[in-house]
Amino acid sequence: ERMFTELRKVETRNLGDLTKLVYTEQCLLEAMRMGPALTRGTRFYRVPKDGEHADNFAGFKLDGVKSNIKILFSQYVQHMNPKYWPNPETFNPDRWAPNQAQPIQFSYIPFWAGPRTCLAKHVSMMLMKLTLSMIAANFEVTQDFGKEDRPRLDQNIAPLKILG
Numbered sequence: 206e207r208m209f210t211e212l213r214k215v216e217t218r219n220l221g222d223l224t225k226l227v228y229t230e231q232c233l234l235e236a237m238r239m240g241p242a243l244t245r246g247t248r249f250y251r252v253p254k255d256g257e258h259a260d261n262f263a264g265f266k267l268d269g270v271k272s273n274i275k276i277l278f279s280q281y282v283q284h285m286n287p288k289y290w291p292n293p294e295t296f297n298p299d300r301w302a303p304n305q306a307q308p309i310q311f312s313y314i315p316f317w318a319g320p321r322t323c324l325a326k327h328v329s330m331m332l333m334k335l336t337l338s339m340i341a342a343n344f345e346v347t348q349d350f351g352k353e354d355r356p357r358l359d360q361n362i363a364p365l366k367i368l369g
Contacts (some may be wrong), residue, residue: 208232212341223334231298233333237315239296241280246317248276280314289313304355 208229215225254346285293289312290300298307311318323329340346 208337209341209346212313212338215338217335217338220331223331223338226334227303228340229334229337230330231301233330233337234301234313234315235296235298238284238313240291241284241315244281245277245279248278249273283312283314286312 211226211228215222217223217226249362284290289309316323316329
């Protein structure tokens with residue numbers, strides 16, 4: 206309700222007005238944390254050319270890996286990790302409030318991170334805000350609190366086929 210109040214109050218006549226939708230952005234960030242568009246990803250770990258192997262990769266012990274490996278990880282699992290997110294199952298847009306601490310690097314990756322960050326992440330955020338402002342201006346949105354609306358992600362998280 207608070208987000209739709211903000212959306213109805215702020216006139217979005219140009220793209221600059223979208224920056225005024227602070228709480229709306231907080232809701233979008235939290236929604237992407239709880240239900241990322243991509244639930245898993247892979248990265249390729251290359252062994253250094255000097256033949257030495259690393260003892261760990263991103264904090265995980267590799268136990269003498271001497272050849273290149275593909276690492277599979279889950280954005281959903283990372284975004285729901287209680288080590289980084291207090292009460293991870295609770296939808297809490299206020300965790301993104303300007304006065305709150307920013308998440309630990311790589312604990313929140315809806316648009317990936319590092320050199321492979323989505324080039325269109327800022328455009329995507331603008332389009333999501335613009336779409337929500339248009340919906341709020343033209344429709345009355347309600348929720349049936351009697352239903353369990355949480356999507357089942359188990360079919361999306363499990364890999365269809367493991368490639369060797």
